[in-house]
Amino acid sequence: MTNVLAMEQVSYKRNLKTILQGVDLTLATGKIVGLLGENGAGKTTLMRLITGSAKGQGSIAVCGDTAMVQHKRHVSFTEQLRGFSANTKVERVVNFYRTVYPDFDGQRFEELVTFLQIDTTLKLSALSKGMKEKVIIALTLARQTQLYLLDEPFSGIDSISRKKIISSILKWKPTDATMVISDHYVSEIAPILDEVVIVKDQTIYAHKLSDEIREDYGIGIEAYYESLYEGGVSHD
Numbered sequence: 001m002t003n004v005l006a007m008e009q010v011s012y013k014r015n016l017k018t019i020l021q022g023v024d025l026t027l028a029t030g031k032i033v034g035l036l037g038e039n040g041a042g043k044t045t046l047m048r049l050i051t052g053s054a055k056g057q058g059s060i061a062v063c064g065d066t067a068m069v070q071h072k073r074h075v076s077f078t079e080q081l082r083g084f085s086a087n088t089k090v091e092r093v094v095n096f097y098r099t100v101y102p103d104f105d106g107q108r109f110e111e112l113v114t115f116l117q118i119d120t121t122l123k124l125s126a127l128s129k130g131m132k133e134k135v136i137i138a139l140t141l142a143r144q145t146q147l148y149l150l151d152e153p154f155s156g157i158d159s160i161s162r163k164k165i166i167s168s169i170l171k172w173k174p175t176d177a178t179m180v181i182s183d184h185y186v187s188e189i190a191p192i193l194d195e196v197v198i199v200k201d202q203t204i205y206a207h208k209l210s211d212e213i214r215e216d217y218g219i220g221i222e223a224y225y226e227s228l229y230e231g232g233v234s235h236d
Ligand SMILES: Nc1ncnc2c1ncn2[C@@H]1O[C@H](COP(=O)(O)OP(=O)(O)OP(=O)(O)O)[C@@H](O)[C@H]1O
Pocket: 014, 015, 019, 037, 038, 039, 040, 041, 042, 043, 044, 045, 046
């Protein structure tokens, strides 16, 4: 199978307000994709639609599977741990992941714990914002899936750790898997991106290969992204 994701004419409304409409998005296997857009553009909503947490109109196939109930099985998403009480220790959250997700790789998680310097004996309430994000990244990447959705994974993480994680993300991504990363630090993630998807005007406004942007426009991804808001570069 070459496509890990196929969305056709997907739309989503909330309280009669259109959040996304006419979304067509196909992602091939083995890619790192940057999901960019302003605050409130709909990036998180798009990810929630893919995992099946949000229910919209249209068709979404993940690994060829259109049954929404199966999507969480194929997709590893940076869940925000809201379902756990503040008193829960990280190690208990890990046990929960082990139980719920048969694809959770305990050894890989231990490697990530060492890499990210996580103390799993701490309670969630004792974690700083950045440490909590690191736990979420470790839990998400410890699963062995075809599609990873990282929703602003680096918010709250210091710049040194951020650079360290970004530069080694390929090491954690299974070769055939595709990883979608939404982030506002465009310049930092740009070097690892194969493709860029831009959410604007309630839809997928542009979907380009990184090389295409560099070759066709002669500018970097960040400059291209900013130009869409300044009207400097026309898109297809
Ligand atoms: N629980 C909710 N109730 C009502 N509207 C919501 C809710 N969650 C999101 N929205 C609306 O959906 C739209 C898209 O929000 P979403 O969180 O997907 O954007 P985003 O691109 O991820 O933004 P950010 O970069 O700020 O995280 C926004 O207009 C937002 O106000």
